[in-house]
Amino acid sequence: MAFHEIRFPANLSFGSVGGPERRTEIVSLTNGHEERRTPWAHSRRRYDAGLGLRSLDDVAALIAFFEARAGQMHGFRWKDWADYKSAAPSLAPSYRDQLIGTGNGVNRVFALRKAYASGPAQYWRPIAKPVEGTVLAAVGGVELRPDVDFEVNAMAGIITFADPPENGGKVTAGFEFDVPVRFDTDRIAVSVASFQAGDLPQVPVVEVRL
Incomplete structure (x- = not known):
């Protein structure tokens, strides 16, 4: 298709x-x-x-x-x-919104996703169509610069970092999506x-x- x-x-x-x-x-x-x-x-x-x-x-x-x-x-x-969007309806997206992975010092590519949690249960929804220009990202709580520290494939929902996130570093993102x-x-x-x-x-x- x-x-x-x-x-x-x-x-x-x-x-x-x-x-x-x-x-x-x-x-x-x-x-x-x-x-x-x-x-x-x-x-x-x-x-x-x-x-x-x-x-x-x-x-x-x-x-x-x-x-x-x-x-x-x-x-x-x-x-x-x-x-x-990755945040609550009343809030603007933030780089802290969604955990999309954990660095291992080697992997540079991470897929966007959104968590839906209620009580002990949680569902991770793959986000394949982020809105171009809205994606924010951070590693270990430190916000990174788009098009410098990372690139976004808005047709597939993939973030590629210029340098592999450090081992154990929490990779987070915020975004709007279709x-x-x-x-x-x-x-x-x-x-x-x-x-x-x-x-x-x-x-x-x-x-x-x-």
Whole structure:
């Protein structure tokens, strides 16, 4: 699948509805207990892009974007307004936000990730599409300079340090990020009369694995 490094218009995704989806397989036993397992290591996000449309100009922008992606053919970036940065929604990203690894004096390459913790459980989400120019990084609590001390591959979510982080040094990062998605339909049905009456088209969008 081809992926276009372009973001769906953020003003249109602002009013969308969506979030993470998990797949859990549940088997009910004869004694009343259950066995549960999941074939997915990571969640998958789904959205409805139609709910962010506010005018016929928005509809035209959506159709242009849809046609340029050839429907479901090509992936693209999506800003999830409920979850688009390494920090809490009320805070700006900081180089202290996320632990992405520990130095060993040899490895220079680290993948971005975000932790979701509740009680004793914690889930690490891979971040493959950071927003260019937003990534901050530090080793051992000392902030480093972008494009001097480290480089970011914004198409893969990879940080490469100029010098290997020292053995035992905590490597941390902060960033904004997009979700890699595609349209989950090859058809958009819009009625001008219905739209003006408040009937919004359904335009499903689904996260893709990279």
